[in-house]
Amino acid sequence: MHEMSLMGDILQLLQEDAAANGIGKIEKVELIVGEIANAMPDALRMAFEIFRDENLHLFTKNAELVIQLEEAKAKCVLCGKEYKPDQKIALCPSCLLPSGKVLKGETFQVLSYEGSNGK
Numbered sequence: 001m002h003e004m005s006l007m008g009d010i011l012q013l014l015q016e017d018a019a020a021n022g023i024g025k026i027e028k029v030e031l032i033v034g035e036i037a038n039a040m041p042d043a044l045r046m047a048f049e050i051f052r053d054e055n056l057h058l059f060t061k062n063a064e065l066v067i068q069l070e071e072a073k074a075k076c077v078l079c080g081k082e083y084k085p086d087q088k089i090a091l092c093p094s095c096l097l098p099s100g101k102v103l104k105g106e107t108f109q110v111l112s113y114e115g116s117n118g119k
Contacts, residue, residue, distance in 0.1 A: 007047035023115035025060045030112045034105040035072040036088050072105025
């Protein structure tokens, strides 16, 4: 499950940023995860809970992860049809060719995090 690795990388970045900004404990992390970003929200939540419980020096006991799902959208470069792909390379439902350009749905990023300077 690569979500553990992804979450570990995110939390390393958050820890560095929190330290630089005088934040002692993180209370909330908000991510944007695209439908075709190759990251499963449930697995990310599980990874977050594991890291949170093992890193109470960084997180409050009840720190939460909020995930905003970004809907996938693509447009065929040949016929111009917009459609919802189920993966990054998907057949256009109109011309049945793998000629779609993904417009959205691949995002995987930290939107924000909240914390306090309290211990």
